[in-house]
Amino acid sequence: QLQLQESGPGLVKPSETLSLTCTVSGGSISSSSYYWGWIRQPPGKGLEWIGSIYYSGSTYYNPSLKSRVTISVDTSKNQFSLKLSSVTAADTAVYYCARLWIYTMRENWFDPWGQGTLVTVSS
Amino acid sequence: DIQMTQSPSSLSASVGDRVTITCRASQSISSYLNWYQQKPGKAPKLLIYAASSLQSGVPSRFSGSGSGTDFTLTISSLQPEDFATYYCQQSYSTPCFGPGTKVDIK
Numbered sequence: 001q002l003q004l005q006e007s008g009p010g011l012v013k014p015s016e017t018l019s020l021t022c023t024v025s026g027g028s029i030s031s032s033s034y035y036w037g038w039i040r041q042p043p044g045k046g047l048e049w050i051g052s053i054y055y056s057g058s059t060y061y062n063p064s065l066k067s068r069v070t071i072s073v074d075t076s077k078n079q080f081s082l083k084l085s086s087v088t089a090a091d092t093a094v095y096y097c098a099r100l101w102i103y104t105m106r107e108n109w110f111d112p113w114g115q116g117t118l119v120t121v122s123s
Numbered sequence: 124d125i126q127m128t129q130s131p132s133s134l135s136a137s138v139g140d141r142v143t144i145t146c147r148a149s150q151s152i153s154s155y156l157n158w159y160q161q162k163p164g165k166a167p168k169l170l171i172y173a174a175s176s177l178q179s180g181v182p183s184r185f186s187g188s189g190s191g192t193d194f195t196l197t198i199s200s201l202q203p204e205d206f207a208t209y210y211c212q213q214s215y216s217t218p219c220f221g222p223g224t225k226v227d228i229k
């Protein structure tokens with residue numbers, strides 16, 4: 001059974017870079033059928049897609065965050081990572097990683113999800 | 124950009140009730156619509172993909188319908204474990220989630 005686990009600092013200072021890693025177990029990140037994604041959820045609010053990556057390194061990002069986001073993949077470690085630069089308090093959220101099933105270009109969905117990790121931006 | 128709305132934003136229901144949640148897209152998204160359930164402190168869980176396909180392991184009391192701009196998630200007989208927040212998500216273009224519908228106990 002595929003499992004995803006987020007890891008990284010729970011506290012980041014304003015203007016610094018948030019860095020998180022998602023470790024995939026129970027399956028290969030190098031499968032041609034999937035992308036891998038990051039989604040976040042500010043406390044008490046809804047879900048916001050951040051970006052997704054293919055095992056080859058191909059990425060696509062939420063236009064609203066694109067200038068600050070970098071997602072990378074390490075197939076040797078079965079991991080993918082998120083970097084979000086110049087963070088502010090508005091970036092405080094639970095960050096989830098998830099597998100993105102790709103049936104067709106438009107027919108795709110997130111399943112399963114990691115448990116999530118809370119990142120607080122504060123000095 | 125495609126915007127997603129959901130109605131109602133919250134509802135109160137009793138065990139055994141039939142519950143319907145609506146999701147609307149700002150432009151046609153064909154059937155590229157997914158539904159997730161999220162319980163407090165937990166990650167979202169996929170219920171329905173491609174508007175009407177039930178994810179493996181999800182109880183058959185959950186069903187989805189719709190195409191174009193209007194979609195519904197129906198719970199035929201609400202169970203205690205179904206009290207949660209439900210989100211729709213379009214995959215027609217840049218992934219985007221609806222604001223959520225919270226279902227709580229009446």
